[in-house]
Amino acid sequence: MSTKLNSRIPEGPVAEKWTKHKGTIPLVSPANKRRIDVIVVGTGLAGSSAAASLAELGYNVKAFCFQDSPRRAHSIAAQGGINAAKNYQNDGDSVFRLFYDTIKGGDYRSREANVHRLAEVSTSIIDQCVAQGVPFARDYGGLLDNRSFGGVQVSRTFYAKGQTGQQLLLGAYSALERQVAKGRVKMYARHEMVDLVVVKGKARGIIARNLVTGELERHSAHAVIVASGGYGNVFYLSTNAMGSNVTAAWKAHKKGAFFANPCFTQIHPTCIPVNGETQSKLTLMSESLRNDGRIWVPASLEDAKAIREGRLKAIDLSEEQRDYYLERRYPAFGNLVPRDVASRAAKERCDAGYGVNKTGEAVYLDFAAAIVRYGQEQANLKGMHQATESEIVALGTKVVASKYGNLFQMYEKITDENPYTAPMKIYPAVHYTMGGLWVDYNLMSTVPGLFVAGEANFSDHGANRLGASALMQGLADGYFVLPYTVGTFLADDISTGPISTDLPEFAEAESASRARLEGFLNSKGSVPVEVFHRRLGRIVWDNIGMARSEMGLKKAIAAIRALREEFYRDVKVLGGMYEMNPELDKANRVADFLELGELMALDALAREESCGGHFRDEHQSEEGEALRRDEEFAFVSAWEFTDGDPGKATLHKEELVFENIKLVTRSYK
Amino acid sequence: MNLTLKVWRQKNAKETGSFATYQVRDISPDMSFLEMMDVLNEQLISQGTESVVFDHDCREGICGMCSMFINGEAHGPDRGVTTCQLHMRKFKDGDTITVEPWRAKAFPVVRDLMVDRSSFDRIIQAGGFISVNTMGNLPDANATPIEKHDADAAFDAATCIGCGACVATCKNASAMLFVSAKVSQFALLPQGQVEAADRVRNMVNQMDLEGFGNCTNTGACEVECPKGISIENIARMNREYLKASLIS
Ligand SMILES: Cc1cc2nc3c(=O)[nH]c(=O)nc-3n(C[C@H](O)[C@H](O)[C@H](O)COP(=O)(O)OP(=O)(O)OC[C@H]3O[C@@H](n4cnc5c(N)ncnc54)[C@H](O)[C@@H]3O)c2cc1C
Numbered sequence: 016m017s018t019k020l021n022s023r024i025p026e027g028p029v030a031e032k033w034t035k036h037k038g039t040i041p042l043v044s045p046a047n048k049r050r051i052d053v054i055v056v057g058t059g060l061a062g063s064s065a066a067a068s069l070a071e072l073g074y075n076v077k078a079f080c081f082q083d084s085p086r087r088a089h090s091i092a093a094q095g096g097i098n099a100a101k102n103y104q105n106d107g108d109s110v111f112r113l114f115y116d117t118i119k120g121g122d123y124r125s126r127e128a129n130v131h132r133l134a135e136v137s138t139s140i141i142d143q144c145v146a147q148g149v150p151f152a153r154d155y156g157g158l159l160d161n162r163s164f165g166g167v168q169v170s171r172t173f174y175a176k177g178q179t180g181q182q183l184l185l186g187a188y189s190a191l192e193r194q195v196a197k198g199r200v201k202m203y204a205r206h207e208m209v210d211l212v213v214v215k216g217k218a219r220g221i222i223a224r225n226l227v228t229g230e231l232e233r234h235s236a237h238a239v240i241v242a243s244g245g246y247g248n249v250f251y252l253s254t255n256a257m258g259s260n261v262t263a264a265w266k267a268h269k270k271g272a273f274f275a276n277p278c279f280t281q282i283h284p285t286c287i288p289v290n291g292e293t294q295s296k297l298t299l300m301s302e303s304l305r306n307d308g309r310i311w312v313p314a315s316l317e318d319a320k321a322i323r324e325g326r327l328k329a330i331d332l333s334e335e336q337r338d339y340y341l342e343r344r345y346p347a348f349g350n351l352v353p354r355d356v357a358s359r360a361a362k363e364r365c366d367a368g369y370g371v372n373k374t375g376e377a378v379y380l381d382f383a384a385a386i387v388r389y390g391q392e393q394a395n396l397k398g399m400h401q402a403t404e405s406e407i408v409a410l411g412t413k414v415v416a417s418k419y420g421n422l423f424q425m426y427e428k429i430t431d432e433n434p435y436t437a438p439m440k441i442y443p444a445v446h447y448t449m450g451g452l453w454v455d456y457n458l459m460s461t462v463p464g465l466f467v468a469g470e471a472n473f474s475d476h477g478a479n480r481l482g483a484s485a486l487m488q489g490l491a492d493g494y495f496v497l498p499y500t501v502g503t504f505l506a507d508d509i510s511t512g513p514i515s516t517d518l519p520e521f522a523e524a525e526s527a528s529r530a531r532l533e534g535f536l537n538s539k540g541s542v543p544v545e546v547f548h549r550r551l552g553r554i555v556w557d558n559i560g561m562a563r564s565e566m567g568l569k570k571a572i573a574a575i576r577a578l579r580e581e582f583y584r585d586v587k588v589l590g591g592m593y594e595m596n597p598e599l600d601k602a603n604r605v606a607d608f609l610e611l612g613e614l615m616a617l618d619a620l621a622r623e624e625s626c627g628g629h630f631r632d633e634h635q636s637e638e639g640e641a642l643r644r645d646e647e648f649a650f651v652s653a654w655e656f657t658d659g660d661p662g663k664a665t666l667h668k669e670e671l672v673f674e675n676i677k678l679v680t681r682s683y684k
Numbered sequence: 685m686n687l688t689l690k691v692w693r694q695k696n697a698k699e700t701g702s703f704a705t706y707q708v709r710d711i712s713p714d715m716s717f718l719e720m721m722d723v724l725n726e727q728l729i730s731q732g733t734e735s736v737v738f739d740h741d742c743r744e745g746i747c748g749m750c751s752m753f754i755n756g757e758a759h760g761p762d763r764g765v766t767t768c769q770l771h772m773r774k775f776k777d778g779d780t781i782t783v784e785p786w787r788a789k790a791f792p793v794v795r796d797l798m799v800d801r802s803s804f805d806r807i808i809q810a811g812g813f814i815s816v817n818t819m820g821n822l823p824d825a826n827a828t829p830i831e832k833h834d835a836d837a838a839f840d841a842a843t844c845i846g847c848g849a850c851v852a853t854c855k856n857a858s859a860m861l862f863v864s865a866k867v868s869q870f871a872l873l874p875q876g877q878v879e880a881a882d883r884v885r886n887m888v889n890q891m892d893l894e895g896f897g898n899c900t901n902t903g904a905c906e907v908e909c910p911k912g913i914s915i916e917n918i919a920r921m922n923r924e925y926l927k928a929s930l931i932s
Contacts, residue, residue, distance in 0.1 A: 068818040083739060083798075084805050086846060087747040103826060136820075145825040146816045148875045150839035157829025175839055181746055182842060189813035196809035204802065227794055256741040291712060295719050296743045425744075428769055431714070494818045543729040545722070589734045594696065595795040598735055 020273070020653055020669045023455040024128040029675050030110075033132040036456070037499050041506035048073035051505055052236040052513070054221055056208045056263050058085030060180075060486055061469025062242035063187035064493025070191075070199035072498055074505075077234055078191065078200055079223060081207045081258055081600075086188040089244050089256040090489065093180025094301050096164055096172035097486040099137040104161050108169040110134045115676060116167050117484060120353065121449070121477020122627035122643060123678050124276070124651070126671060128456055129474050136495040137487050141173055143494055147186040151175050164302065164482045172483045177301060177421050183486055187493070206232070207600060208263045209532075210524045211239065211270045211465065218267075218465035219514045222524045224532075226600060229593040231528055233521045235514035238464045238505055240497065241267055242489075245448035245470035247280065249608045249615070250560070251552020253445035254286060254299045260604040261611050264452050264471050272460040273653040273667060275453035275473035277611065278619035281480055281628050282561050283446035284357035287429055288377040297444040298429060300380075301422055302482050305350050307385040307415065308439070310361070312369040312378050314338040319369045329371070329379055329438050340364055344638075348683040355479050355628045355641075356683060358443035362561045363639065365442070372440050381438035386411035443561060447485060449476045449628065450618075453653040453669075457500035458492060461653075464504055468492035473651065478627025532592060535602040540585035544602045547582045551575065551605070551612055559615050564632040568620045572613055576662065579609040610661040614654060621666060624648045645678050685711050685777035689724065691736055692784045697792050697800075703782075713773035717760060718743060718750065720772055721783075738797040743768040745910065748845035751852070752797055753784040758849035758908045766847060766910045786848050788857035789895045801848050803894040804862060810890035811883035812866045814875050828874055838872040841865045843911045850905035850913075856897030861905040863891050864921035865913050871924050881928035888925060 025036040043051065051074050055066040058080040066078040080088060102108040113134040118125060141159070145151065151173050152160040164172040175182040194200040205226040212220040212235070220235035243263035247253040268274045285300045313319040314336050321327035341360055342349045352360075361378050364370070371377050390411025394402040402410075412435050416423065423434050430440070451473040458466050458474070469489040476484065515521075558571035582605070590596040625634040625641035626648070634642040651669040686709045694701025708724050715723075718740050725735035739749040750767040754760035760770045775781065783797065791799040816822070842865070850861035867884050870876025876883070899918060906915045 064818070071817045082741060082747070082749060083801060084846065086805075087741060087749055089742065089747075091747050091845075092742045092744060101825070139820050139822070141825045142822040143816075143818060146814065146822050146875060148814045148838075148870055148873050150835055150842050150869065150873070151825075152839075153830060153832050153835040155832050157831050157835070158826050175842075178746065178843060181845075182839070185842065189808060190816075190818070192805060192809045193813040193815065195805075202805075204805075256747060257743055258741050290714050293712070293715055293719050293723055295716075295722055298744055428765065428771065431771070431773060495820065498818065541730075543726050545726055587729060589729060589732065595737055595798070597737055598729070 019461065019655070020453070020667050021455060022126065022669055023457060024126070025456065029127055029131045032128050033135055040499055040502045043502055043506055043509060045073045047509040049075065050512070051075065051508055052077065053501065054234055054236040054239045055079070055242060056221065056240065057088065057242035057244060057469065057471070058188070058191065059088035059090035059242060059244055059469055060184055060187055060489030061471070061493045062088070062240070063184065063191045064490050065240055065242060065468055065497045066200055067187060067190035067194050068494055068498045069501070070194035076194070076200040077203060077236065079203045079206045079208060081205065081226060083205055085191055085202060085204060086185060088184060089259050090184045090486070091181045092256060093486055094177045094299065095303065096162065096174035096179045096483040097140070097183060097490070098164070098171050098481070098483045099141045099173060099487065100134055100171060101138050101141060103159060104170045106169045108171050112169065113137060113171065117475065117481060118477070118676050119681065120479055120481040122479050122681060123477065123645065123649065123673065124279070124626055124671065125475055125477035127673060127675055132496065133475050133488055133491050136491045139495055140487060140490045144183060144186050147190060149175070149182050149186040151182070162303070167481065180486060183490065187490070208243070209266065209528045209603065211267045211462070212520050212524045213270050213462060214514070214518055214520045217463045220516065220521060222521070222528050224600070227595055229591070229596060231525050233516035233525055235516045235521070237508045237511060237514065238466060238501055240466045240468060241452065241471055242468040242493070243471045245451070246608070246611060247445045247448050249551070249611050250445040250555050251549050252289060252294065252297050252556070254283065254297050257296060260607070262604050262607045264467070265607040265611055267452060267460065267462065267465055269656050271462045271656070272465055272467070273453040273655050274450070274614060275651050275653045276450035276478070276618065277615045277654065278559065278622060278629050279449035279478050279627060280445060281354060281447040281449060282358040282443045284354055284361060284443050285380065285441045286444035287426065288372055288440055288442035289374060298425070299444070299446065300426060300439070300441060302354070304380060304419060304422065305357070307418070308350065308380040308382050309339055309384055310341050310350050310357070310378055310380055311337045311339045312364045312371060316368050319371060322371050323373060323375060329381070338364070338369070345683045352683045353479065354482070359561050359630060361443055377440040377442045379438040380441045382415055382434065383438070386415055386435070389414035447480055449473065449478060449480055453651070457503050458497060459500070459504060466497060466501060468497060478629055532599060532603060535586060535588045535599060536590075536592060538583065538586050538588065540587045542585050542587055544586060544588065544598060544605050547578065547586060548605045548608065551578060551609055554578070555612050555615065559612070559619055562630050562632055563619045565620065568616045571616045572662065575609065575612045575616065582606065582609055613661045614664055617662065617664060618652055618654065621652060622648060643680065649678070685713070685772070685775070687711055687775065687778070688780040690780065690782045691797070693736070693796055694793050696795055701793065711772050713771065715772045716743070716768055717752070717754070717770040717772065718768050736797065737795040740768060745769045746845060748847040751786050751799060751847055751849070753786060753852055755782055758786070758852045759910055764910060764912060766845070786852035788851045790857065790859070791848060791851065801846070803896070804846050804848065806894065807859070807863055807887055807890045808866065811879070811886040814870065815879060830873060834872045838869045841868040841872070841913065841917055844913050845911055847910065849908050849910060851896065853904045853908040854897065855902065855904070856900060858899045858905070859891050859894070859896040860899040860918050860921070861909065861913055861915065863887050864917035867921045867924055868917040871920060880924060881931050884921060884924040885928050
């Protein structure tokens with residue numbers, strides 16, 4: 016292990032580590048907490064829950080988000096659900112099983128101790144949310160309902176129709192607003208962190224831009240928590256919200272926080288395909304659709320071509336003319352293989368020329384068989400033994416509508432096609448980033464006093480995240496981990512007194528930020544920011560997407576460096592510094608994506624194996640399956656920003672030790 | 685298609701604003717309304733004109749950021765969608781489209797089409813929560829069964845995205861639909877009972893302080909609500925308010 020990395024994993028058996036550790040963390044008395052300030056950047060599930068909980072404990076909290084209200088953080092968009100090892104369905108779930116599934120799902124690239132803690136606290140999350148009034152789905156007996164999600168064998172996912180993220184976030188938001196009302200949290204909405212301030216080696220504040228007035232503000236604290244979400248928008252098109260960005264995390268990285276596993280990104284298999292150049296974002300179609308939909312492409316290249324050219328329709332093809340490629344390649348799991356496997360298989364078919372929309376990047380997700388199956392079932396139940404085909408289809412359509420009605424409607428609104436009568440077209444899209452700032456067991460980064468929570472850290476999902484586990488992790492970090500672990504750092508600060516914003520470190524950070532922003536405004540270029548973002552996204556998607564090769568990655572590095580240069584030379588940002596200026600904010604974000612992209616390529620290049628969402632063409636079996644190389648690569652890559660150049664980052668390795676779970680090859684055949 | 689846009693431009697809260705007229709060409713019917721605005725903005729920047737400022741984030745109808753008043757309707761002509769989910773196929777080649785910000789005293793314009801809705805946050809601060817701290821030893825989530833019907837109704841009320849279309853649509857700029865959705869969610873759940881009287885009183889009080897208007901039962905808010913929040917919630921809130929005044 017690198018000498019600079021100390022993961023601070025407590026001693027003892029994995030199931031006892033957290034309880035023991037909690038018992039030994041130094042406590043800060045209530046009177047002393049009042050003398051300690053904490054900054055929380057981000058008000059998604061991780062940030063809101065952390066800010067509310069820390070304020071309840073007595074710390075003075077300042078919370079920041081760039082939206083107009085903390086309630087609008089990107090967590091609001093999560094659809095499917097949140098996992099917890101409650102075992103309410105009595106189907107054999109347990110803390111150990113959730114722990115095991117998460118490690119395995121992550122393709123053995125996460126830390127056992129962290130993941131076990133996550134599984135342990137998962138049950139408290141549900142109790143907490145219910146007490147706050149989160150209206151989870153219930154059964155007719157009035158008890159909480161669960162569904163199975165993401166190909167696991169138990170039903171441990173709690174949900175609120177297709178709006179689980181919204182309901183959980185509104186719960187955390189109301190807890191936060193309650194503390195705002197009490198004066199325990201000062202909320203800074205429409206504020207963007209543009210730099211981290213490090214004083215004598217410790218994170219002591221941030222520089223934030225007031226997005227309404229354009230002023231740069233200095234905010235000090237004894238500790239800073241970054242909960243700014245994931246960096247999927249480096250791909251330009253993703254299922255993330257438009258404003259999601261890496262700036263807070265990246266600025267921290269440049270001030271000394273190591274960035275872990277940047278190349279581990281998740282591409283979700285079922286999204287609505289790209290339809291044109293002006294598209295601004297991609298929309299997820301919930302994973303649950305794969306429970307009933309069958310995925311296929313035409314078996315012959317001629318038919319695929321005819322479909323693309325509009326000379327043929329999906330329904331014209333007979334069963335023999337179709338290739339249900341997931342069922343063919345993975346007979347045991349079929350359409351329910353994990354996300355990374357399903358995504359790659361779709362890409363393989365489309366690359367080979369079998370894509371079914373005008374861009375050639377789409378496959379079918381077909382409900383016709385499910386409609387007939389359900390229809391027949393209904394007809395039997397109703398005793399309609401002579402039911403005609405159309406009667407059966409009508410009955411089956413009703414069943415499918417009751418299960419997926421809102422998703423089908425969303426699909427129809429966007430594509431103007433009726434998915435009940437013609438198969439949906441889907442394609443993989445960027446969805447989640449497992450990589451993020453490196454943190455130790457206490458969720459502290461390599462900069463003392465800088466903690467990182469939620470999607471912004473790298474902690475729990477290894478090389479591939481399981482469905483419904485991001486919401487769990489965000490709330491675990493904020494409600495149940497940070498409130499304890501910040502004590503490991505803050506206990507030494509009870510007599511520090513307020514941190515002055517007049518310190519030279521604040522002045523330096525502020526003037527550097529100002530110079531940087533003014534640089535964009537003064538650039539005499541001619542190209543809008545959006546154009547650079549789009550071009551970067553294309554490079555990253557083509558070369559650091561679902562499949563990566565040495566040649567492609569080297570090409571990407573050169574292309575990104577060239578694009579970065581061009582950006583600083585040729586970007587055009589209108590308007591002024593001291594006003595609401597979203598173009599300027601966007602330039603600042605895209606500039607950071609242009610650096611992150613290069614680090615992702617470096618990381619992907621260094622990881623000479625295929626694992627989870629990271630697939631290297633050079634490392635696959637003869638049947639095209641991923642080849643993990645545990646002997647050499649069972650480590651976390653933690654990159655240190657070096658020499659002011661993302662391309663010169665230094666790699667540190669945190670070896671992963673598996674004491675409780677045996678490493679095996681994932682197989683879905 | 686080619687369109688004429690009449691867009692409200694206003695530099696900041698202090699200055700007065702006015703409409704500017706722009707042309708956009710070759711708009712595909714598959715674009716969302718906001719993607720059409722992106723095209724306009726790229727075009728404006730290339731011509732050296734500052735882009736039109738508007739709130740937007742998730743672009744899938746759930747964050748509640750986008751807030752445009754399009755041809756006199758909150759979130760435009762389609763029903764049950766936010767502006768980001770409105771597609772250009774709802775318009776015809778040659779159309780003139782008028783785009784304005786939400787108009788309400790309690791929602792001052794920040795810039796162009798962007799308004800300040802922090803009054804909604806302050807209403808939540810007044811009582812839109814259940815007073816429970818983060819604790820590891822709360823009662824088990826299944827300790828109190830909740831009748832499915834009530835749980836579903838609470839959920840329906842809780843799906844409000846806080847966009848403010850109800851206020852923008854109401855001729856009195858009333859926030860009753862927004863406030864009543866939150867009051868209803870908690871009124872329907874056992875967890876919300878303890879603080880029910882204070883909650884409704886404080887939230888209604890804050891709503892009045894913020895300068896929202898009265899409800900005169902036109903029902904326009906329900907029609908324009910992208911999430912179909914029902915005005916039954918307003919009736920429920922009125923009952924809760926009455927109950928609370930009887931107690932005090
Ligand atoms: C469409 C979709 C569906 C999903 N569905 C599920 C699901 O069903 N189950 C599941 O478990 N996960 C799901 N996920 C993943 C999950 O939603 C996210 O990983 C999670 O919500 C991230 O939460 P967070 O608190 O870390 O960050 P976010 O919710 O992204 O919040 C980030 C916060 O940081 C703020 N911020 C960012 N940068 C700055 C800055 N520079 N200055 C100030 N503030 C800043 C933002 O304003 C925001 O408040 C889904 C994701 C998507 C995209």
